[in-house]
Amino acid sequence: MYDYLIIGGGIVGLSTALSIHKQYPYAKLAVVEKEQSWASHQTGRNSGVIHSGIYYKPGSMKATLAKKGSESMVRFCMENNIAHDVCGKVIVAVNQSEKNNLNQLYDRGLQNGLEVERLSREELIEIEPHVNGVEGIRVPSTGIVDYKQVTEKLAELLSKRGVNLLSGTKVKNIEEYADEAIVDTSHGTLKTRFLVNCAGLHSDRIARLADIYTDLKIVPFRGEYFKLKEEKSYLVRNLIYPVPNPEFPFLGVHLTRMMDGTIHAGPNAVLSLKREGYNKLSFNAKDAFDVLTFDGFWKMAGSNMKEGLLEIVRSFHRKSFVKSLQRLVPQIQEKDVIPTHSGVRAQALLKNGQLVDDFFVIPGKRSIHVCNAPSPAATASLEIGNVIAGKVPDIASKISI
Incomplete structure (x- = not known):
């Protein structure tokens, strides 16, 4: 039984895992990723820009988290000797x-x-x-960085913290109950007290597996x-x-x-x-x-x-x-x-034809679903992780140490 299970091995999923583990260091965490490597899709195929947040509506999550995220991303790169250039x-x-x-x-x-x-x-x-x-x-x-390198460093830090990194593991079904979520995968069934969906291109489908239905x-x-x-x-x-x-x-x-x-x-x-x-x-x-x-x-x-x-x-x-x-x-x-x-x-x-113009997070019974995180999500990833960590229930306080 995991305390927190994160679906998605891009930069948002791994940043979220790191933020949750920093907040609840005694919790048992896992990250599930269907590909064999991290950052295989949006994270590893973008323009590599550390965005400032100039384009986004004042007061929106994109504007706020891009500005904070650009600062925290640069700090992270400096602390971990990752090449970047502002x-x-x-x-x-x-x-x-x-x-x-x-x-x-x-x-x-x-x-x-x-x-x-x-x-x-x-x-x-x-x-x-x-x-x-x-x-x-x-x-x-505004700056530049290789976000795949950032994501690989996040995976390294999580591994050192004892987080289970389950690559090559595809989610097939989800059942949520009052006190747990059961996740069927290509490598068996996983149980968790709380689930976080950071599945990017497949985030809406993962949400539907958990019986989250919206017009999105x-x-x-x-x-x-x-x-x-x-x-x-x-x-x-x-x-x-x-x-x-x-x-x-x-x-x-x-x-x-x-x-x-x-x-x-x-x-x-x-x-x-x-x-x-x-x-x-x-x-x-x-x-x-x-x-x-x-x-x-x-x-x-x-x-x-x-x-x-x-x-x-x-x-x-x-x-x-x-x-x-x-x-x-x-x-x-x-x-x-x-x-x-x-x-x-x-x-x-x-359904009305409008693009969702901001980051969009949907709560479930025992889950949170990040269902819109396009650019500048890589820039803002560490801050998105902090926001999600602040929304998950404090399961760790119930764990006997």
């Missing part, structure tokens, strides 16, 4: 029509308690000499990246972001220096017909059925049809993808980019 980023208005949205973003940064700097064109060029922009803002607290469904969006050829890396010093389109729910392609020095460009946002579909033609019948029979998807698609079609074009037509990069850095040519990794974002969508 290099800052620029957000660029490429023409006069974007200046109003840039100003609103600047004000939002101040509301979220961030240090933000206005940049004239001349100041922008000093920071990123090859950028195209009439004005910009700089966010000094995870809709997967694939984000594809290119990288600049090494001889063109000089075109980007650190991170260059566009002013977001307020009529489209995703940020838009941007340019990011990775920890290995390569420059990655992307991601776009294309509906994936497989929750773990990292290739353009990836398909899973169950995943596709779940999306295409969901009223919320068609309502969302109808209101974002124009941008959605452009995203599909950029996915299959490299020249169109490069054209979107040239808005930020005109010198990038089609021959300068090569395909690299892709990721899938687990985005929660409501």
Whole structure:
């Protein structure tokens, strides 16, 4: 019998396990992950950015936890000798029509308690000499890190604390009772006094196994990246972001220096017909059925049809993808980019067609379900873990030591 069982071996699941164990060091914990390694999906396939929190609605969990999380993530990296770089980023208005949205973003940064700097064109060029922009803002607290390394360090720390790390173990069924949850897995049955669902792309399905029914469904969006050829890396010093389109729910392609020095460009946002579909033609019948029979998807698609079609074009037509990069850095040519990794974002969508715009946590009988944790969840992961640890019952006080 475990005291706490966490489902999901990404950065949020392992951060949550660490926070719970710090709070209740005598409790018996386990983490269950269906893959053989940690951070196999969202965590290990993102842009590696330590986000500041500038984009998010003031007072939201995303805004609050991204700001706190960026600080705690940097501390964690320093304490554990994990390579990282707080290099800052620029957000660029490429023409006069974007200046109003840039100003609103600047004000939002101040509301979220961030240090933000206005940049004239001349100041922008000093920071990123090859950028195209009439004005910009700089966010000094933005950084970069390899989140897979962070997750592997979390697993190492948990193992040293005696937490059972059960990789290669898939959850098949859950039954909740008044004082325990019974979890059937591919390697036998586990019992726990309390269950925490951090299953990312499959978090809604895990919730349904525990008889948690809502009008929320995870809709997967694939984000594809290119990288600049090494001889063109000089075109980007650190991170260059566009002013977001307020009529489209995703940020838009941007340019990011990775920890290995390569420059990655992307991601776009294309509906994936497989929750773990990292290739353009990836398909899973169950995943596709779940999306295409969901009223919320068609309502969302109808209101974002124009941008959605452009995203599909950029996915299959490299020249169109490069054209979107040239808005930020005109010198990038089609021959300068090569395909690299892709990721899938687990985005929660409501039946009315609205994207869930914040982290979303649902309580069960003997469980908590983290059912929406897309970007900036990696940045905020240590703080999300603290929030969840504060919500779980104090089972440890009932344990005789």
